[in-house]
Amino acid sequence: GNSVTQMEGPVTLSEEAFLTINCTYTATGYPSLFWYVQYPGEGLQLLLKATKADDKGSNKGFEATYRKETTSFHLEKGSVQVSDSAVYFCAPSGGGNKLTFGTGTQLKVEL
Amino acid sequence: DVKVTQSSRYLVKRTGEKVFLECVQDMDHENMFWYRQDPGLGLRLIYFSYDVKMKEKGDIPEGYSVSREKKERFSLILESASTNQTSMYLCASSRGLAGISYEQYFGPGTRLTVT
Numbered sequence: 001g002n003s004v005t006q007m008e009g010p011v012t013l014s015e016e017a018f019l020t021i022n023c024t025y026t027a028t029g030y031p032s033l034f035w036y037v038q039y040p041g042e043g044l045q046l047l048l049k050a051t052k053a054d055d056k057g058s059n060k061g062f063e064a065t066y067r068k069e070t071t072s073f074h075l076e077k078g079s080v081q082v083s084d085s086a087v088y089f090c091a092p093s094g095g096g097n098k099l100t101f102g103t104g105t106q107l108k109v110e111l
Numbered sequence: 112d113v114k115v116t117q118s119s120r121y122l123v124k125r126t127g128e129k130v131f132l133e134c135v136q137d138m139d140h141e142n143m144f145w146y147r148q149d150p151g152l153g154l155r156l157i158y159f160s161y162d163v164k165m166k167e168k169g170d171i172p173e174g175y176s177v178s179r180e181k182k183e184r185f186s187l188i189l190e191s192a193s194t195n196q197t198s199m200y201l202c203a204s205s206r207g208l209a210g211i212s213y214e215q216y217f218g219p220g221t222r223l224t225v226t
Contacts, residue, residue, distance in 0.1 A: 032212040043115070043201055043217035044154075051212070089153065093212030097142050097161070097205055098169075103153035 002027040002094045006102035009087075013080055013109050021075040021105045023064075023090035031092040033057075033066055033073040034099065038087045047075075047088070080109045114138075115218035117202055123224045130189040132221050134202030141207030143185035144215065145169075145177060148199040160185055161207050192225045199223075 007022045025033070032051045036044040048057035053068035062077045073090060087106045091099040118133035136143065142161050146154040146169075156169030158177040166177050174196060178186040185204075189196055199222050203215040 034214060036217075041219075043219045044203075044215075045217065046214045049214060097207050097212060098144075098156065098159060099212075099215060101146075101154040103151060 002092050002100040004090050004100055004102035006090050006105050009106035011107050015082055015109055015111055016079045019077040019080045021088055023074055024072045025092045027092045034091045035064055035075050036089040082109045085109045115202055115204055115216050117218040117221050119221050121222050124192050125226055126193060128192050130192050132187040132200055134185045134218055135183055136204035140204040142205045144203040145187045146201045148201055194225050197225045
């Protein structure tokens, strides 16, 4: 089955710093790739996605590029804000419309 | 906007009780999912349903059952709650078309404590 490796958190950054959260995966075939975000006390919501190799997903200043050759989908943002503090999950798709979630990376942004 | 609602945000039950967690979605989605979320373990799939009355075991189905009598509603049942089932439970739904991976929409979660 699929598996996902995310960098461990928590990641603590100052406001306006550059963010990278690494994600690598193993999967059969050509999965779609998703990043979800979970704000405190809430469920998960989709942040961005990419459906084929070299696609770049982007939303709210976050970006991630589908790298088939390195089986990676690293999340980046050029300038984080305090409001970006949340837990971020990487998830490749599997068979039957299922997703495999990573363990999540907690981001804390301080003033 | 898609809305996925869960019957309770917080629930406290005693060991051995039968527990029902309800989930309703309003977008006519074919697929519905139940996950549990634990620190350091991420989200783990308990059960998945791809149509009314159809279900499939996920990665950790032991101690749980599910029911899907109507398309919009997916229930998770703990037949005899145990303390190791204390967790955050998340419901999700998605469209379902063979060969296409659609995003999943999540409810706010139910934090269940079994004492």
